[in-house]
Amino acid sequence: xxxxxxxxxxxxxxxxxxxxxxxxxxxxxxxxxxxxxxxxxxxxxxxxxxxxxxxxxxxxxxxxxxxxxxxxxxxxxxxxxxxxxxxxxxxxxxxxxxxxxxxxxxxxxxxxxxxxxxxxxxxxxxxxxxxxxxxxxxxxxxxxxxxxxxxxxxxx
Amino acid sequence: xxxxxxxxxxxxxxxxxxxxxxxxxxxxxxxxxxxxxxxxxxxxxxxxxxxxxxxxxxxxxxxxxxxxxxxxxxxxxxxxxxxxxxxxxxxxxxxxxxxxxxxxxxxxxxxxxxxxxxxxxxxxxxxxxxxxxxxxxxxxxxxxxxxxxxxxxxxxxxxxxxxxxxxxxxxxxxxxxxxxxxxxxxxxxxxxxxxxxxxxxxxxxx
Numbered sequence: 287x288x289x290x291x292x293x294x295x296x297x298x299x300x301x302x303x304x305x306x307x308x309x310x311x312x313x314x315x316x317x318x319x320x321x322x323x324x325x326x327x328x329x330x331x332x333x334x335x336x337x338x339x340x341x342x343x344x345x346x347x348x349x350x351x352x353x354x355x356x357x358x359x360x361x362x363x364x365x366x367x368x369x370x371x372x373x374x375x376x377x378x379x380x381x382x383x384x385x386x387x388x389x390x391x392x393x394x395x396x397x398x399x400x401x402x403x404x405x406x407x408x409x410x411x412x413x414x415x416x417x418x419x420x421x422x423x424x425x426x427x428x429x430x431x432x433x434x435x436x437x438x439x440x441x442x
Numbered sequence: 443x444x445x446x447x448x449x450x451x452x453x454x455x456x457x458x459x460x461x462x463x464x465x466x467x468x469x470x471x472x473x474x475x476x477x478x479x480x481x482x483x484x485x486x487x488x489x490x491x492x493x494x495x496x497x498x499x500x501x502x503x504x505x506x507x508x509x510x511x512x513x514x515x516x517x518x519x520x521x522x523x524x525x526x527x528x529x530x531x532x533x534x535x536x537x538x539x540x541x542x543x544x545x546x547x548x549x550x551x552x553x554x555x556x557x558x559x560x561x562x563x564x565x566x567x568x569x570x571x572x573x574x575x576x577x578x579x580x581x582x583x584x585x586x587x588x589x590x591x592x593x594x595x596x597x598x599x600x601x602x603x604x605x606x607x608x609x610x611x612x613x614x615x616x617x618x619x620x621x622x623x624x625x626x627x628x629x630x631x632x633x634x635x636x637x638x639x640x641x642x643x644x645x646x647x648x
Contacts, residue, residue, distance in 0.1 A: 334524055387450070
């Protein structure tokens with residue numbers, strides 16, 4: 287029979303949605319997470335009939351989410367006004383420290399930001415992070431390390 | 443800065459709640475973009491919640507609430523397309539017509555039907571079944587005769603039992619030669635309810 291077809295999309299959305307959202311809140315910020323979430327799952331749905339369920343659909347959707355997040359930052363960088371929408375103050379009204387962390391994460395370069403979120407928010411091992419970001423394991427480690435160093439400097 | 447702090451920037455619970463709200467945005471955008479191959483939805487009815495599936499070809503399934511919904515979705519993914527997405531808009535016409543039927547305001551369904559979840563034999567049986575009008579009944583044996591397989595009443599019964607689109611394709615109008623209701627995939631009580639709704643034609647078999 288070969289590799290099976292993917293599950294019904296609703297079941298996939300139900301299973302992967304929370305993880306994807308958690309990643310995106312960190313990777314693009316709470317104010318853009320819903321848009322990026324929609325874009326991510328719409329891209330997935332476009333490709334869905336051709337997808338095979340090789341047991342790695344969780345990485346497949348995070349790869350789309352990472353690409354969406356990084357493209358999102360590129361698109362904003364090209365526009366003149368986006369600075370205003372990237373606040374340097376706490377983004378969520380909870381524990382002030384959470385907001386400070388999120389703001390510091392928001393200031394990271396997009397790829398480091400995605401790498402840090404995958405490693406320290408989603409607890410993904412480095413080989414998976416490399417697969418998701420489409421880079422070598424070494425590059426994945428370097429991105430996480432660089433991101434963390436910057437974060438430690440900014441949030442004391 | 444440590445990983446505990448990073449983990450609390452978005453908790454699992456927050457992300458879950460937020461994802462569940464955003465799922466509706468995904469579904470609406472998917473519908474606008476024409477990316478839904480199998481639109482699913484629920485319809486309240488006197489027979490319990492009905493689970494309906496609609497494709498571009500028409501209505502493909504009406505399921506009763508005691509059927510395994512996940513198994514039905516698997517069937518759609520296998521037999522139709524894995525792009526199975528909830529859409530109240532795409533299922534609205536079926537919902538409206540079922541409401542009218544249960545309210546006594548509709549006798550015939552004006553719905554295109556997607557036959558892909560049926561075997562060729564089941565399609566033939568359902569095509570014959572669809573000719574039995576509202577308020578009338580026929581029998582397994584008569585249906586078999588019309589299909590030129592007079593000995594196949596049992597196979598006809600099995601085909602009716604596998605009807606993926608009950609109510610819309612009126613397999614409830616086929617009963618035993620003795621006047622007994624015999625069987626129904628949704629349970630005999632439901633068959634009886636539907637026949638009563640249509641004026642209890644078993645009292646005056648045609």
